[in-house]
Amino acid sequence: MRLLTAALAATAVVMTAPAAWAQDPSEPPSNPSLTVRSGGSKGTGKLTPIAGAERVVAPLGVDPACPAKIKIGLRSDARKPSYATMSVEVTQPLSVSRSMLTSYLPPGYELGAKLLIAVPPTTPQGEYALRLKTPDQTLSVPVQVVTLDQLDNGGNLALLRPVTASSQHTNANYPPCSVADGDAGSNGWAGGNGWNDATARTWPDTVSIALGGPKQISRVDLYTLNTERYPASSVGLRDWDVQAGLNGQWQTVAQVRGNTAGNVRSDFAPVAADAVRIVALASNGANDYTRITEVEVR
Numbered sequence: 001m002r003l004l005t006a007a008l009a010a011t012a013v014v015m016t017a018p019a020a021w022a023q024d025p026s027e028p029p030s031n032p033s034l035t036v037r038s039g040g041s042k043g044t045g046k047l048t049p050i051a052g053a054e055r056v057v058a059p060l061g062v063d064p065a066c067p068a069k070i071k072i073g074l075r076s077d078a079r080k081p082s083y084a085t086m087s088v089e090v091t092q093p094l095s096v097s098r099s100m101l102t103s104y105l106p107p108g109y110e111l112g113a114k115l116l117i118a119v120p121p122t123t124p125q126g127e128y129a130l131r132l133k134t135p136d137q138t139l140s141v142p143v144q145v146v147t148l149d150q151l152d153n154g155g156n157l158a159l160l161r162p163v164t165a166s167s168q169h170t171n172a173n174y175p176p177c178s179v180a181d182g183d184a185g186s187n188g189w190a191g192g193n194g195w196n197d198a199t200a201r202t203w204p205d206t207v208s209i210a211l212g213g214p215k216q217i218s219r220v221d222l223y224t225l226n227t228e229r230y231p232a233s234s235v236g237l238r239d240w241d242v243q244a245g246l247n248g249q250w251q252t253v254a255q256v257r258g259n260t261a262g263n264v265r266s267d268f269a270p271v272a273a274d275a276v277r278i279v280a281l282a283s284n285g286a287n288d289y290t291r292i293t294e295v296e297v298r
Contacts, residue, residue: 036103037110044077047084049132049139050110056130056143058094058119059151062160063177066192067097068119070141073112074134076105084111084134091128093120094143114188119145148212156182157217158209158276158297166206167198169289180209184223184263184294186230194225194293197280205280205290208245209297211273217244218270219298220254222278225291226262233260237290239281242266244273252279260284 052071059068074086085102097116105111117130123145130141153159158180165176172190179195187193197205211217224236242254254266276297280290 034103035112036105037112038106039075039108039110045079046077046136047086047134048075048077049086049134049137050074050112051130051132051139051141052112053141056117056141057151058117058143058145059148059160060119060121060123060125060145061148062119063162063175064118065175066160066177066181068117068143070115070117070130071112072101072115072132073110074101074132075110076107078105078107081106086111087133088115089131089133090117090143091130093123094118094128094145096130117143125150155298156296157211157215158295161212162210164208164210165195165197166204169196169198172196176207179207179292179295181294184221184296186225186227186262186293189225189227189230189291189293194291197290201288203281206277207280207290207292207295208275208277209295210275211297214246214272214274215297216270217273217276217297218268220266220276220278221263221294221296221298222256222266222292223263223294224259225293231260232262233284235285235289235291236260236262236283237280237292238284241279241281242268243277243279244271245275245277246271246273250277 050073056068056070074084076084084105088096088099090096095118101113103111125145128143130143132139148160159182161180163176163180168174173192174196176195178193183193195207220242224232226232226236238259239257241252243250244253253268253271256264283290
C-alpha cells in the first residue's frame with residue numbers, strides 16, 4: 001500500500017500566501033496553502049467534496065513535524081456566487097490541521113487546501129475515516145494506520161524514517177523530516193516541504209536518515225530546490241558527499257560536484273548501512289544555504 005498524496009489537478013489562482021518571503025528576502029517563497037481553481041458549473045446547486053487521494057496511509061512513529069497529508073477541496077455547482085463551506089472530521093484519536101474549509105466561490109469553481117493528519121504514537125493500528133462534509137454530501141476517505149515496517153516504501157529505504165540535521169532555518173517551516181516524506185517536488189517550499197539549514201555560507205551542513213537497521217544499499221537520489229522562478233542552478237545544492245553509516249562509522253560512497261540540476265542519482269558499489277548522510281559542501285547562488293527537498297535510498 002503506497003502513501004498517496006496526489007494533488008487536485010488544475011491551475012491554481014493564489015488567494016492567500018504565507019509571509020515568509022516578505023520576512024526574509026534571502027529565502028525563496030512558499031506556495032499558497034489555499035487555492036481556487038476554475039471549472040464548469042453543472043448548475044445543480046450543490047457543493048461537492050473533493051479528495052486528492054482515495055486512501056491515506058498514516059504510519060506510526062513518524063516525526064510530528066511531517067504528518068500524513070492529503071489535498072482536499074470542494075466544488076461549487078451553485079447557480080450564483082456564494083460562500084461555500086465544508087467541515088472536516090476524522091476518527092479519534094487522529095486529528096486534522098483544519099476543521100473547516102470555506103471561501104466565497106463563483107459557480108463551478110473549486111476550493112483546495114492541504115490537510116495534515118496527526119497520529120498519536122499510542123494509536124492502535126487499523127482503518128480510520130476522514131470525512132469531508134458539505135450540506136449536500138459526505139465524502140469518506142479511509143485512513144490506514146500502520147507501522148513503518150508495514151509501509152510499502154516502493155523500494156525507498158529512507159521513506160518516513162527518522163531524520164536529523166545539523167541545523168534548521170527558523171524563518172519558516174523547513175523540517176528535516178520532510179527530506180524523507182515521499183514528496184520530491186519543490187511545491188510548498190518554506191511551508192513544510194523541504195529542509196533549509198540555518199548557517200548561510202558556513203559549511204559543511206549535514207542531514208542524516210536512519211534506515212531502521214542494517215540494509216544493503218547501492219543508490220541515493222537527492223532532490224534540491226528547483227522551480228521555474230528559483231532554478232537549482234541559482235539556489236540549489238551544488239557540491240555534496242554521500243556517506244553510508246554502520247554502527248556509527250561513516251564512509252563516503254559517492255561525491256557530487258558542480259551540480260546545477262534539480263535531482264541527481266548517485267550509484268555506488270553495494271554496502272551495508274543502517275544510516276545515510278548527506279554532507280553538503282556548497283550551493284549555487286549568493287546566499288549559499290543548503291536546500292534539499294528529498295533524499296531517496298535504494
